[in-house]
Amino acid sequence: MPVNALYTDLSDYYDLMCADIDYEAQSHCVHRLQQIFGNGGRRHLDLACGTGPHVRHFLDAGYRSSGLDINQPMLDKAALRCPEAQFSLQDMCGFSAGEPFDLITCFLYSVHYSGSIERLKACIASVHATLAVGGLFCFNVVDKSRIDNRLFASHSVAHEGSQFSFQSCWHYHGQGEAQSLRLSIERTCAGETQVWQDEHPMVAVTFAELQALLQPYFDVQVLEHDYERIAPWDQTSGNALFACVKI
Template sequence: MPAPTPGNLYTDLSAYYDGFCHEVDYAGQADFLQRAFDCLGASGGRDYLDLACGTGQLLEVMQRKGFSVAGLDNSPQMLAATAQRCPQAALILSDLAAFEIDSRLDLISCLLYSVHYSHPVAALAETLRRAYRALKPGGLFIFDMVDKDGIQNRDAVTRLTRDGADFTFRSGWRHDGDSETLELQVAIRREDADGVRNWEDRHRMTAISRSGLDTLMRESGFTTTLLERDFTRLREWDGRSFNVLVVGQKPWDDHAATPDSVR
């Protein structure tokens, strides 16, 4: 077997990222965000930020829904692809726990479990604090998470044929059941007439329980609603599944004027 190719996997293969994610229903995610925002949001605007935006596929759909969009990612290659897809989007090159925006956003999302990239737990807490700071009163931060007690140590496999080559994309979480470190293992195999190349990458992510996340949300100032991770409808979490959609709202306080829609 050929040795893995050195270098950054997502840098080398960013042009193929959309293909690796072809099974992701970005339109369905956008519909869900719209419904949740209409039902639970109360900030009065439509300024939207997607954290870990990748190549901007979700941003593109949200822009068509009438939102003013911005995207954040720590990969310049991903943001370059986003700029081509959404030329009007404001783009931020930053880690999740380092962005600085003050009280001007109505909606923030971080889907595909990307909030777990904030590692360790202290970084996740900082990401939540910064999201809270970035929202207007009544604004929402919506993200998905998996309780560490429900992590399954198995791989998902996606296959893609592009540019005369066959790609196999394999990814999976590994967790020892105890620590706050969750490891994402990613491997990509490219086969064409010239032979085989392999890429491998490992990312440290944060493993946290749902109750632990509840504590962080409360300490950040959010009021929290938990929903089933079902993008087809708004459904309250039944208390049994390990994968949840978290809706955090920045409350109105005595110094903010409550809009007519929530009086």
Template sequence: MPSPLYADLSGYYDLMCDGIDYAAQCAQALRVLSVFGESGGHACLDLACGTGRHLALLHQAGMACSGLDYSAAMLAQAAQRCPEARLLCADFSGLQADTEYDLITCFLYSLHYSHPVSALRDTLARLYRALRPGGVLLFDCVDMRGIDGRDAVSEARCAEGELRFRSGWRYGGSGETLTLAVQIELQSARQPLQQWQEAHAMTALTFPQLALWLAAVGFEVEWLERDFEVLLPLRANRYNALCVARRPSTDIHSK
């Protein structure tokens, strides 16, 4: 089900994400497709597409774009930002495509929202089927062994006042649930302080576990530093990564 906080604050979402370099992320996605992809096409799907900032940039780069998100409020903004994109209002389990995409992206750690592990493994199988042979899935992820409990804080000014956004990972040390703690405050001179808080259940994993799940589906996997400027192999003892999962071009299911 959609998060009430996520829907209620859709009008503030772009402000809260103002520090994210969407252009660099999209450029990296195209770089990954050119290096690892062998499907030969330009159809892409952005999972958890939000207000469509990735979609608009990928469309400008010549991609035929589709977006999936479970918030109708977010998709309404995505439709205005990138009217050329096909949009689907659903969670990951709503993806039913078959050999349709050359590139699938999922940024901002959103694949962890596929929870619990059984749901994530089903999602990976759906994504495999949605890619054309030689197509590439690109997503960022976090290894639960590197969770340190620190929060990221950003601030922005909107018409109503000052907006403060705090988020951070929480992991209890065992089990398959990783929590994303989110707190948002809106300070206005015209009304009392408004606060929103939620704890989002996400899937906890290690990179070796994830590699096994991807391989079980049929993916070929490459691990990269979570760097959106260059392609760098993931170094040892790093717990934030870009994962490149390719459906083999010689996949027997394509014949």
């Protein structure tokens, strides 16, 4: 099973790296999508759940929520955050569950971690096999044809006497099924700065290619990447929410 070395080494800082993410808004939006498009059920599984912040919000909303990840240090922290949830060390591209789920989520573009089209197909097949009829698979994704390699996201946060700076960006070479997520983390404490840099291999797809992979299994809605409102994708932006109902 592949393990992300950066996240293993820096799992204590993962929540700081994601400190600017509104987990509550994301979780509430997907809850609304489940009510609108899904079967309304409350059995939930979060793929690539990390330290469990989304799981926490679904539990608080009345779901029976579970999570899986390939990183055990992340899961250990998720279990502390959500002691009533079930967590398992599994690969999202080939997982199994003892019962069907009504809602399966994959936040923070983590579906790209499948790494290749073949593994993405395996992920989709595993999700379909695990969902109940009418269940919803919801995730966010970036279109490779709309990636601007010059753009990046960054934020800084103070924690326990240290100042952290985080930066991330997509990089796509312009052809093929491989793109990458480039990360940079700086920690400054007592005048000394440490820098970690990593590049994660990710699968690259267009929205049209992804729809073609999903449509044999799901009724697919492509929506604007906006957690405050639900609207069809505008056909121009490079990020989208996919809401996929099991046929």
